[in-house]
Amino acid sequence: MRGHLPIALRLPVINTRVLISLKWAFAVLLLVAVLGTLGAWALYNAEPQRDGQLDLPGLQKPVSVFYDAWGVPHIDARNDHDAYLALGYLHAQDRLFQMDMLRRIGAGRLSELYGQETFETDRFFRSLGISRFARQYAERLEQQSEEPHVKLIHAYQAGINSYIESGKTPLEYRLLLARPDYFDAADIAHVMGYMAYSFAEAFKTDALMDNIRGNLGERHARDLVPSWPDSMPPRRAVDSEVTGLLDPLLKQIVKAEQQVPAGQFLGSNAWTVNGKRSLSGSPLLANDPHIGYSAPAVWFEAHLRTPEHEVYGHFLAGIPFPLLGQTRRHAWGLTMLMNDEVDFYRERVNPDNPDQVRAGDSGWQDLTIHEEVIKVRGQEDRLLRMRSSRHGPIINDPAPGVALDAETAARPPVSLFWSFLNIDNDAAQAFYGLARAKSMDEFEQAAALHSSPGLNLIYADVEDNIAMWAIGRLKRWPNSNNSYSLLSGSSGRDDFLGYQPFSANPRIINPSSGHIFSANNPYTEAGRRRIMPGYYAPSERAERLAELLNNEEQFDLSQFKDMQLDTRKPQALAMLDDALPLLDHQLLSKDLRAPAARAAEILSEWNGTFTREQVGATLFQRWQDHLMQALFADELGEQFDVFRNTDLAEKSLYSLYWKPSSPWWDNRLQPIMDGRQAAIEQAWVKTIESLTDELGIEPDSWSWSRVTRLQHEHALSERLPVGRFFDSRVAAVDGGPESLNSMTFDTGVGIYQIKAGPSTRRLIDLADLDRSLGINPMGQSGNPLDPHYRDQNELFNQGRYRSQLFDWQAIQALPDQVTLRPR
Numbered sequence: 001m002r003g004h005l006p007i008a009l010r011l012p013v014i015n016t017r018v019l020i021s022l023k024w025a026f027a028v029l030l031l032v033a034v035l036g037t038l039g040a041w042a043l044y045n046a047e048p049q050r051d052g053q054l055d056l057p058g059l060q061k062p063v064s065v066f067y068d069a070w071g072v073p074h075i076d077a078r079n080d081h082d083a084y085l086a087l088g089y090l091h092a093q094d095r096l097f098q099m100d101m102l103r104r105i106g107a108g109r110l111s112e113l114y115g116q117e118t119f120e121t122d123r124f125f126r127s128l129g130i131s132r133f134a135r136q137y138a139e140r141l142e143q144q145s146e147e148p149h150v151k152l153i154h155a156y157q158a159g160i161n162s163y164i165e166s167g168k169t170p171l172e173y174r175l176l177l178a179r180p181d182y183f184d185a186a187d188i189a190h191v192m193g194y195m196a197y198s199f200a201e202a203f204k205t206d207a208l209m210d211n212i213r214g215n216l217g218e219r220h221a222r223d224l225v226p227s228w229p230d231s232m233p234p235r236r237a238v239d240s241e242v243t244g245l246l247d248p249l250l251k252q253i254v255k256a257e258q259q260v261p262a263g264q265f266l267g268s269n270a271w272t273v274n275g276k277r278s279l280s281g282s283p284l285l286a287n288d289p290h291i292g293y294s295a296p297a298v299w300f301e302a303h304l305r306t307p308e309h310e311v312y313g314h315f316l317a318g319i320p321f322p323l324l325g326q327t328r329r330h331a332w333g334l335t336m337l338m339n340d341e342v343d344f345y346r347e348r349v350n351p352d353n354p355d356q357v358r359a360g361d362s363g364w365q366d367l368t369i370h371e372e373v374i375k376v377r378g379q380e381d382r383l384l385r386m387r388s389s390r391h392g393p394i395i396n397d398p399a400p401g402v403a404l405d406a407e408t409a410a411r412p413p414v415s416l417f418w419s420f421l422n423i424d425n426d427a428a429q430a431f432y433g434l435a436r437a438k439s440m441d442e443f444e445q446a447a448a449l450h451s452s453p454g455l456n457l458i459y460a461d462v463e464d465n466i467a468m469w470a471i472g473r474l475k476r477w478p479n480s481n482n483s484y485s486l487l488s489g490s491s492g493r494d495d496f497l498g499y500q501p502f503s504a505n506p507r508i509i510n511p512s513s514g515h516i517f518s519a520n521n522p523y524t525e526a527g528r529r530r531i532m533p534g535y536y537a538p539s540e541r542a543e544r545l546a547e548l549l550n551n552e553e554q555f556d557l558s559q560f561k562d563m564q565l566d567t568r569k570p571q572a573l574a575m576l577d578d579a580l581p582l583l584d585h586q587l588l589s590k591d592l593r594a595p596a597a598r599a600a601e602i603l604s605e606w607n608g609t610f611t612r613e614q615v616g617a618t619l620f621q622r623w624q625d626h627l628m629q630a631l632f633a634d635e636l637g638e639q640f641d642v643f644r645n646t647d648l649a650e651k652s653l654y655s656l657y658w659k660p661s662s663p664w665w666d667n668r669l670q671p672i673m674d675g676r677q678a679a680i681e682q683a684w685v686k687t688i689e690s691l692t693d694e695l696g697i698e699p700d701s702w703s704w705s706r707v708t709r710l711q712h713e714h715a716l717s718e719r720l721p722v723g724r725f726f727d728s729r730v731a732a733v734d735g736g737p738e739s740l741n742s743m744t745f746d747t748g749v750g751i752y753q754i755k756a757g758p759s760t761r762r763l764i765d766l767a768d769l770d771r772s773l774g775i776n777p778m779g780q781s782g783n784p785l786d787p788h789y790r791d792q793n794e795l796f797n798q799g800r801y802r803s804q805l806f807d808w809q810a811i812q813a814l815p816d817q818v819t820l821r822p823r
Contacts, residue, residue, distance in 0.1 A: 111377060583596075778792065
């Protein structure tokens, strides 16, 4: 038949198709086999050793290490030196790449690994002066080499360097075709410097307040809440011609946040009750520091025992002493103090010498010139020329080789005063002492050694003491706390006047209420006439803790669990009670009136919780987003995108909501929409329009889980094609911004990507330390192929906990045991 080929001619076509299919199948199988082989090779070449024997140079005696079911090492050593040498080796075995990233951030050395893309971030951190301080810190430790804490720092770093020398190379370095450098004493300061920087809310807040005061005037600035509601200190007027000097800093901060491969330290909860308030008869302590999420998780847990001391601690990468911990006689936790550690000074330049500035009555003073080199992978080294005044580093010098317009060239230099850079700052010595204290007095003496960053140190012990201290060197105030303003560097009127003695720092010791709490709020104990200036968190968590603790109830750890997982926001309900009469469905177009009416009904029945099934949480958060935009966007312009995701914005919104006469309610773009009522109604219309567009027409399906997602991202997630495989799976979780179970995200988007929250949850009962509970958002290991890399992730997402072993009889029966031998 015409159009048909003979059978003999058709058969080869069929065979060819089969052959092609077989080739593809073979290629796929070969690829799978190759990937499997590479995966097995990578696992073998990076997997931590958790059984058998290891030779470790520098040990004086053998060390026994017992790994529990979660990969936590329990280190049993015959002396402190060997314990910390072993800790350094084991910490590096699980977290070397993370340790390297944290020190590189503070040191401004990311470009050695990542090339040009991180050069500006490195230049920014170099400009803060951390690397210069770190060199001075290392020199000071060298002079104190016989001090006990310095000996243990060196032992810990010797352990890290032994692993770098002879251990397995972490997978990330193999993918980057790189090798880690050895660690030295300066790296302690590099890590602490990044921690202190991310604690310092002033870097953003002062820049925003300077911009607002300059562009909008003092009346607009006065209605904002950078500190604590109704606690604004008096501020001097600023000359209008010098406003905007901190705008470049704000841009650098935003860019750095996008590029830094580690989470920022954002806030925390901690509370304790004494024996009378505890069902066990002994104090209870809870702590959950809020830090940016990443993979691996922030904290490394380890348990050390020697004849000298014993501690179960949470260790920050590269730091040898636990920042959080418990011993057989006491437990402690931390929150951010949020004190004012940062000031910015506008310097007056000598018109005849650009490297001189006015120093009050002393006349012109030379700026100190520093030269540093940034190594950039694949490119030539970059030489930086940086300057410092008597106040501190100049932070707005232009980048080398950049052409300047006349306005930029004429801008006066701005210098940074930062308490962290004080030459006497040695946080490591303080944390060394906290773990070894044998009484509350000794604990307080150790706490007094801490300089920066400012922290709240919450404490409980077996003698039924509970306490909290503000630790860090605090400026003499009010005269040396000039928050929220760009200060005069030339007149002398704003000069730093020194620090107050530790004995004057706020503290609470054994209060009659039987409880103490901190949620990054100011100290409010009786007799304190004024609140210390600072950059405190919004008041919601503190108000909720006060509500839960201010009673005669006795507590156990199960109730403390419920508190840590609490998601109720009373301030949200207060705003809704006022706004609901204005949320009229008739404001919407006809096709959206039915869903708008149902949404208002849901809000009227909402209990203020942010659990994943709640629709009210979705409605409130989206309405709050649009209300914030209606309130601030027209005045702030391009700065609004930065402003909207700060504590300053949330505190100011909650305050201004109840101030309808504030000029912020004026609508500069649409005067017809002036006033609070118009803004509330406009926000409601946009809420319904956006949610129906994104989630459909049925409000009952708009659950919190549909608009939030949590994923812990690895430092290589967006830098290498395989990096996404190192991230955690996407999950829905309970919690919202500033609920006790705090989940922080950037707003102004349809899906809220949770970026920070509890970095660990700890619950301690001093009646029985074997009942201590904790959870890690990911796992102990930093190796993406290790079973302990993410084995706690699902438990964390579900609000569950695991035991923290403290009983050596049970520990010594664990199957995974390593003996470290002297070599």
